[in-house]
Amino acid sequence: MRTIVNDExxxxxxxxxxxxxxxxxxxxxxxxxxxRTLRFDRVSDVLDSIGKETGLSYNLVHSGAGxxxxxxxxxGTDFSSTVVLSTDYGNVKEIEYYENLLExxxxxxxAGTGDAAARVVxxxxxxxxxxxxxxxxxxxxxxxxxxxxxxDSKGLENLAELVETITLDVQYLQTSNPTYVLGTHFKLGDIxxxxxxxxxxxxxxRVTTIETNWIRTGKSIKFTVGKKKPDFVSLYKYHKxxxxxxxxx
Numbered sequence: 001m002r003t004i005v006n007d008e009x010x011x012x013x014x015x016x017x018x019x020x021x022x023x024x025x026x027x028x029x030x031x032x033x034x035x036r037t038l039r040f041d042r043v044s045d046v047l048d049s050i051g052k053e054t055g056l057s058y059n060l061v062h063s064g065a066g067x068x069x070x071x072x073x074x075x076g077t078d079f080s081s082t083v084v085l086s087t088d089y090g091n092v093k094e095i096e097y098y099e100n101l102l103e104x105x106x107x108x109x110x111a112g113t114g115d116a117a118a119r120v121v122x123x124x125x126x127x128x129x130x131x132x133x134x135x136x137x138x139x140x141x142x143x144x145x146x147x148x149x150x151x152d153s154k155g156l157e158n159l160a161e162l163v164e165t166i167t168l169d170v171q172y173l174q175t176s177n178p179t180y181v182l183g184t185h186f187k188l189g190d191i192x193x194x195x196x197x198x199x200x201x202x203x204x205x206r207v208t209t210i211e212t213n214w215i216r217t218g219k220s221i222k223f224t225v226g227k228k229k230p231d232f233v234s235l236y237k238y239h240k241x242x243x244x245x246x247x248x249x
Contacts, residue, residue, distance in 0.1 A: 001056065055206070098168075
């Protein structure tokens with residue numbers, strides 16, 4: 001992420017494309033090495049795709065007067081062994097559970113450059129290669145990728161989008177004597193455990209959204225643990241991106 005922002009926005013060869021006042025943090029690098037091939041891509045789209053693959057995020061921190069910002073890569077912390085939310089612990093009012101296998105795939109064929117039998121296609125999966133009844137395949141057009149590493153990264157990015165969707169919407173209770181305090185013991189992007197005792201479900205996942213509302217009785221905090229529920233717009237955008245004419249070459 002830092003390399004892309006630096007090359008495209010800070011040290012760009014075209015001086016008109018340099019974003020004045022933007023700099024990078026000087027802290028250590030975060031996340032794994034990933035490969036990307038860029039050609040007329042939006043920087044934000046590429047950063048988001050890297051985030052899906054690696055679990056990272058980013059923001060722009062206002063670091064002075066005027067238009068002065070620092071690009072910062074964010075990495076959540078795994079608190080799953082110490083932060084457990086459950087109705088049994090009195091820190092959760094309500095839990096909504098959602099599971100969807102409709103879009104689930106565990107093998108992605110990332111199709112790169114070339115035509116017909118000469119086209120480079122990489123089989124991408126995580127862990128042990130799925131087989132028999134457990135194998136669920138899909139093909140993704142990655143004709144903009146020119147290296148095996150880039151194809152593998154594109155495949156992993158798509159696997160992250162097509163994993164089994166398990167979502168827990170948690171109505172959080174921050175009592176006068178809380179067990180875990182949102183913003184102190186965990187925050188957006190961190191990994192925690194939610195124990196849905198009555199349903200027999202114990203989920204370790206990332207806090208992906210936080211919604212705060214002020215109502216007559218006080219403040220209401222609701223957050224989502226796990227992948228966001230798919231909607232028509234997100235499904236349409238994904239299939240439009242994945243199923244292009246290049247797929248039939």
